[in-house]
Structure formats: structure tokens, C-alpha cells
Amino acid sequence: MDNKHVVFGEVVNGKSIVRQIENIATDSGDKPNKPVIISDCGELHGEEAEEAVKKVPDVTGDPYEDYPEDSGVDLTDAAAILKIAGELKDLGNKAFKSDNKQLALSKYQKGLRYLQELTDPDESDNSKDILQQQATLKFTLHANSALLQNKLGLYEGALASATSALEVPGLSDGDKAKALYRRGVARSSRRDEEEAVKDLEDAGKLAPGDKAIADQLALVKKRLNERKSKEKAAYKKFFD
Numbered sequence: 001m002d003n004k005h006v007v008f009g010e011v012v013n014g015k016s017i018v019r020q021i022e023n024i025a026t027d028s029g030d031k032p033n034k035p036v037i038i039s040d041c042g043e044l045h046g047e048e049a050e051e052a053v054k055k056v057p058d059v060t061g062d063p064y065e066d067y068p069e070d071s072g073v074d075l076t077d078a079a080a081i082l083k084i085a086g087e088l089k090d091l092g093n094k095a096f097k098s099d100n101k102q103l104a105l106s107k108y109q110k111g112l113r114y115l116q117e118l119t120d121p122d123e124s125d126n127s128k129d130i131l132q133q134q135a136t137l138k139f140t141l142h143a144n145s146a147l148l149q150n151k152l153g154l155y156e157g158a159l160a161s162a163t164s165a166l167e168v169p170g171l172s173d174g175d176k177a178k179a180l181y182r183r184g185v186a187r188s189s190r191r192d193e194e195e196a197v198k199d200l201e202d203a204g205k206l207a208p209g210d211k212a213i214a215d216q217l218a219l220v221k222k223r224l225n226e227r228k229s230k231e232k233a234a235y236k237k238f239f240d
Contacts, residue, residue, distance in 0.1 A: 016066030075117040085111040105148040139168040146182040158186035177207035193224035
């Protein structure tokens with residue numbers, strides 16, 4: 001291994017758990033920033049052990065591994081990657097309609113992990129079509145992630161997802177307004193009213209007459225004015 005960690009055994013199922021642990025950020029001493037705890041373990045025998053190696057789709061029927069590197073899919077096959085990402089988007093939409101927000105978010109994020117495997121294609125007409133499909137899927141998955149992260153109170157993630165959505169090239173004004181609105185909601189929820197106002201005003205310019213944007217902007221401006229009034233009153237006490 002790396003002469004630092006002792007690892008033994010074989011992962012026969014649940015590789016996504018290993019990948020999640022791998023991807024947890026660590027401090028300078030290589031300690032995970034979030035605790036990783038084995039709360040229960042044991043030994044499997046007989047039929048129980050045989051069942052453990054079987055890959056079973058989750059409640060959505062998703063047959064794909066959570067991380068592309070474990071999938072066995074040819075990650076250089078752009079058509080295959082786009083197909084998987086599109087199916088994961090649809091599964092996320094289905095879960096969202098069933099009000100299973102956390103499951104829907106996990107499907108959108110999983111779709112993005114597969115899309116990240118796509119390399120830049122050549123300049124052929126077919127490649128241009130691939131780039132367009134990739135951009136469309138990437139925006140939808142990031143924008144939908146931002147929506148759900150806001151609903152789940154994951155505002156830091158929502159801010160990052162909405163920003164990533166805005167970085168997708170070739171967006172329409174409507175798509176830009178949608179991503180700006182969701183980033184504005186995330187920023188206002190994090191009490192960053194000044195930046196939220198900027199996002200919401202920009203969104204309003206791109207989608208004039210949008211009631212949700214106008215209402216959110218009015219709410220954030222009200223909070224900002226109230227905060228400034230409190231700060232002004234607090235400062236005034238020092239000089240009275």
C-alpha cells in the first residue's frame with residue numbers, strides 16, 4: 001500500500017461505501033474531516049455470504065455502480081456515458097416526483113460523476129452533438145442538484161451546484177435565470193444577502209416578470225434592510 005495504512009480483505013459488494021470514505025477530505029495529519037465509524041461488523045457464512053456478492057438494484061431499479069471506475073463500463077465510450085447519465089437524470093426526476101429528495105439528489109450527483117469521465121472529443125459533427133448533449137445534461141444535473149440542496153438545507157452545496165450550472169457554455173437566458181435564482185436562494189439562506197441580491201437582480205433581468213424571482217428579491221432586500229437598520233442602531237449606541 002503506501003506504508004502508512006494496513007488494509008486487508010476484499011470488497012465484494014457496496015463499493016460505493018469505500019469510495020465515499022476515500023473521498024472524504026482529510027487534514028494535514030491524514031485524519032478524515034468527518035468521522036468514519038464502523039458501528040457494526042461480523043462474518044457472513046453460507047447462503048448469507050453468497051447473497052452478499054449479488055448486485056441488487058435499489059428501489060429505483062438503478063443497475064449502475066455509484067462510481068464509474070467500478071462500473072465495468074468503457075469510460076472512453078461517450079455514447080455509453082451519455083446514456084447512463086441520461087438514465088440517472090430520469091431516475092432522479094422520478095424520485096423527486098415521489099418526494100424522495102435525498103434519493104433524487106444522489107441520482108443527479110451520480111450522473112455528474114459519470115459525465116466527468118467524458119474527455120474532450122475531436123471537431124467532427126458527431127463530436128459537436130456529443131458536446132451539446134453533455135452540456136445539456138450537465139446543466140440539468142447541476143441545476144436540479146441546486147434545487148434539491150436548497151430544499152434539504154444543504155446551502156453550501158446548492159451554491160456550488162448553481163455556480164457549476166452557470167459555468168456550462170451556451171446557456172439560454174432562461175437557464176441562466178434559473179441557476180442565478182437558485183444560487184440567490186442559497187446565498188440568502190446563508191445570510192449573504194448582498195450577493196443574493198446581485199444574483200436575484202441579474203436573474204430578474206434575464207427573466208422579467210418571473211414572480212418567484214421578484215418575491216425572493218423583495219424578501220432578501222427586506223432582510224438586508226432590517227439587518228442594516230439593526231447594525232446602524234447598534235453602532236449608534238457607541239456614539240450617543
